[in-house]
Amino acid sequence: MLTLVEISENLLQAEMEILNSDPYFNRVSFDSEVMSPEDLARDKENGARLGAERFLVREGEGFVGILEFIMLNPSDNCPWLGLLQVDKRLQGQGYGSRILGLYMEEMRRRNVAVFRIGVLEGNDSALGFWRQQGFEDVITARTVVNDREKTVFVMEKKINEQGQY
Template sequence: MFRLIKNEMNKIDIEKEIMNSNEEYNTIAFDKEFLKEEDIFKEHKEAEELDIERYLVKTGEEYIGILNYGMSSPRFQKPWLSLIAIHKKYQGLGYAKKLYMAYEKLMKDKQVSCIQIAVHSTNEKALNFWTSLGFIKFDERTYEGKVFFSFEKDLS
């Protein structure tokens, strides 16, 4: 159903289009509706520093989303899902849940026993989504002036 395409600097326009279709998320995460090329470059640099694998998600000939994850989170050294973003025109079709389930299967195949995520405390849509998938809040922290909730899901 999905193909994961390595997200590299030469695909920055695709990533920017997907991210900029999600103005509400951008406002929560970046304090602006639309990201510029330099914002995407900054995300790539941070991902490299944190050893995050970055993928564009394709179905058919269409790029529909982004999946970013790491195998060792900076705070807890556990596998973590950094980002799932679905292009606005493909939202409401079940793609986020299906993409998450594909990611969870990938982690189970790697014999991962749990997955962690951090969610902006003000992102109600995301908080509802992740808790509906079985994630449980275990921590709260402030980073760069924003409150995040840390969640974990047991895969064993």
């Protein structure tokens, strides 16, 4: 069973291990294969300004991923799933879909009918995953990610009353 654990300072090492398990994602997102503690602090500060909620995803005694979302993006007034990252060593085992389901259940409890994500250009595996999950393209835009301008594919997903997708 997957559960969300609010990230605290004593879980920083577990968070860094998951973030740095996927050099490809880091290269696309941060232009570096390794995310430093300073990069993480900056990323969290940016999220905090938007009211982001950030969690480690636990299964049993171990952590399998990270989930971060905001309930209201000031640019479009929509909830956004900002980060769903599965430990690279566990990818391909269904964790991404299961974490997405957990997130969607939480959004249904909060009476959210639709939410958005942004997929950075060059992250082709993520783009394929999200399309496979039924996300629809909304717009392609330029945005600033970690002080760098990047192209992002904005996608959205509707949640039905049962929280299914």
